[in-house]
Amino acid sequence: MDFDIFVYATIGRRRELEAGRAGLRADLYQRILDELGALVRFVDDAGYAGVGHPEHHLQIEGFEIANDPGLLSMWLGQHRRRLRIITCGFVSTTHNPLRVAENIATLDHMHRGRFGVGLVRGYQARWVENFKVRQDVGAVGYWNRGGPDDYRNRGYFEEFVDIVVTALTHDTFSYEGEHWTFPADDRNPHEHGVYTDFGIGVDDDMTIREIGSIAPRPYQQPHPPLYSGFTGSAATAAFWGATAASRSCSEGRRSCTGLSGMPTTRQPAGSVARSCPENRRVGAG
Secondary structure, eight states: OOOEEEOOOOOSOHHHHHTSOGGGOHHHHHHHHHHHHHHHHHHHHHTOSEEEEOOOOOOTTSSSOOOOHHHHHHHHHTTOSSOEEEEEEEEGGGSOHHHHHHHHHHHHHHTTTOEEEEEEOOOOHHHHHHHOSOTTOOOOSTTTTTSHHHHHHHHHHHHHHHHHHHHHHOSSBOEEOSSOEESSSSBOSSOOHHHHHHOSSBOTTOBBOSBOOOSSOOSSSSOSOEEOOSOOSHHHHHHHHHHHHHHTTTSSOEEEEOTTSSEEEEOOTTOOGGGOGGGOSSOOO
16 A cells, blocks of 8 residues: 655744744745755655645645645655655646646656646635636535535536546547537637648648647656545545546556545556547547
């Protein structure tokens, strides 16, 4: 059994945090960067399998000052020899899914395959509502559980995960869902011979039939291990279980202990999502 640790990047000691607005102090942020590096080196030597971190923004209090998933993962990665860095995870309501897939593939290369990633729904309303990419989908939690906002967020999240994994496992694809449609436009407004001469998905008249998906392709095949992050509802746990089962064609699903200590299911590197077109709603390439 592998064990991971999870860090929120709290930047102050108790007295510093209780003094207020610790997140605004540059000296404390510099200190936590050094301390995170030392922590990664220690747990690497101690035999842990991975170090995880979340995505949270606008943390002037300093308790969860982990604001850019990619940048923080690369900082942590500089201080390890072998363990996996786990960005857990990209908050779906605040990101374009294509951009997230591209970031995942790029980070996978920069970490040389020692990378895992979570995709999560988003519960901290203060920053989610200010960062969200669609006005009709916002944060969810106990205050709106089971209501229309929760239902809308869940539908968006499931579509988001579908797009991210489809983009990571196809050379090109098209997608039409309730919240996202790719390609977003059917024709490139200017001629660009590179698209037609050396690529695929774009016709000679600049008609865009499919997105020329994610470049680079992931370092791990078919993609890095996927984590569910903190699973606060049975419905989300069931979604991840069904997703892992369907995308692996029942040939290699495995369970692990997630970063929060709760049971999760992740898609193992080396699963056979590429050979399961029947499990994707839209896909080509």
